[in-house]
Amino acid sequence: MINGFTLSCPMPPLDFDVITLGHGSGGALTNQLLDSGVFTLLDNEFLHSRHDGAILDLSGKTAFTTDSFVISPIFFPGGNIGDLAVNGTINDLAMCGAKPRYISLGFILEEGLPVEELWEIIYTIKKATENAGVQVVTGDTKVVEKGKGDRIFVNTTGIGTVHPGAEIDAGRVTEGDAVIVSGTIANHGIAIMSQREGLSFETEVQSDTRSLASIIMKLLDEFGPEIHLLRDPTRGGVATVLNEIARQAKVGIEINENNIPIVPQVHGACEMLGLEPLYVANEGIFVGFVDAAHATDVVELLHGLPGSEDACIIGRVVDQHAGQVVMQSAIGGRRIIQMLPGEQLPRIC
């Protein structure tokens, strides 16, 4: 156990323990880092060519998305910045209705980062990409002076092939659509916050970081255009995503608090910390807007897939209060749910 993590896989002996500015020079030390066991974890035909970029064979509608990850702490219950970065970009592709295929990987390392931490992160990246069937095909490593970064920032940019049945567009969200969430909410935010605040629970709350790609592909195989819109409620939580869609699609959204899936210790942590779980970040669920006639079948399919066993219909699209989200609360009242107004928890992803 080193700085909050245990090496998942033994690291080969290296002649350097920490990252230095020279590892970002582009010269001999950069090559030493690339040649070291650290990067060979990810080796494949594309990276092996050591060119400035990868040459891919693509055709048809292609999704393209980018995300930088600055989470603190970089190791947390349920994952680390490595699988978070891979899954986050994979999920953004999936939300476009695309099967993720290739990702790029950009590291900004702070001078002094222990190489063991980098090793563990890259090992986790390897596992996450293998799990989701994507390849890291090109990358970049920069190093900044101590105090000018924070251990490690990761950018992943992804390319995916749009599913032939996908017709995902905010313009397709219409009155009557069911609003589905694919799993329990607020796990990621509470996992990070409890680690930062030193809270402990009977059962540890873990981040829900996971790839949603295979779930989404199954959904599109079965229901194709009945799936009107998909979004992953990361920063800003479910409430912010619903508000964005209400505004973009110029519709009203009603949700029912009783139907929102949340595990008891996450609910308890939110109460203790005074947080509305709808604003807390998620990294492994999606919000779907689905043709009402198929909503029950969609949820039934989701219940049979690993990672979406707790899917629920939480609300519907209505022809009132366009641009607003209204929640029927557990005790019977109705209130408007705004977008996350300020900053809840910096650097949650």
Next chain:
Amino acid sequence: MINGFTLSCPMPPLDFDVITLGHGSGGALTNQLLDSGVFTLLDNEFLHSRHDGAILDLSGKTAFTTDSFVISPIFFPGGNIGDLAVNGTINDLAMCGAKPRYISLGFILEEGLPVEELWEIIYTIKKATENAGVQVVTGDTKVVEKGKGDRIFVNTTGIGTVHPGAEIDAGRVTEGDAVIVSGTIANHGIAIMSQREGLSFETEVQSDTRSLASIIMKLLDEFGPEIHLLRDPTRGGVATVLNEIARQAKVGIEINENNIPIVPQVHGACEMLGLEPLYVANEGIFVGFVDAAHATDVVELLHGLPGSEDACIIGRVVDQHAGQVVMQSAIGGRRIIQMLPGEQLPRIC
């Protein structure tokens, strides 16, 4: 003139002066930032949809490359981190023989960054993308606490369509190939270093940041497979790129110091600072390995294109000292040129 730059284009009035953590929350403040005049500079049909990613129509061989930019200072003679980031990724695509088409843009902002600086950078990005005929189609903005970053880091990841005549591969570099550089060397590194060190010259040394894409496309139109390999000698300079190619292609390379183009004040600055210009970074030239029979014609074409007027044949590939670069010096001696051994100038790009 604010912190080393003048606004190139007036900024609309905003109700915030500096970036705060809330601008990275994913909630209302993030939306405020996106809605503010700052990001509308880049608006196009892709960004307008505000989805997690862009949907592109692509077909055939596609180049994909990523780069993070952490340069300090962010404003420098001849450019800023914005055009550097656009041109850098465009040039990596061009080095793959690809016509750049789309880029993603990821910002990691430090809390407290003046919005005017962000505005100027985005305005420069807009100009650089227009100039090169590419579009920013997807993006991401994160904010880190003061002291956990350094003003702004930028990731650009690019997609381009490989030219039908391109057959660029280190494996095609063979004995007899001419080694060409497309312009004077060491300008970018010396521009940055002189700003950091407070050096001044009779004529200001400017960074050579520029897009090489249209030059490369013309070269491939005319000479196609006679162009064996292209590389842009950024971090680590010309010497490092030549060494990498000598190793990868398992060939020897000989260059002649007298033939290496360099402007007098850059040469003087290198002498004064004790630097070998071959290790100093460039952002607007390329090194090409070209079939010997066509080398003179290639150079002649380059002389007629804006941005490569100073192209020269600096050496050739030989059947001796495989894996090594040897320079015939100006005074007649011969010496081995190694890869940049340590760190010359941190955060040059």
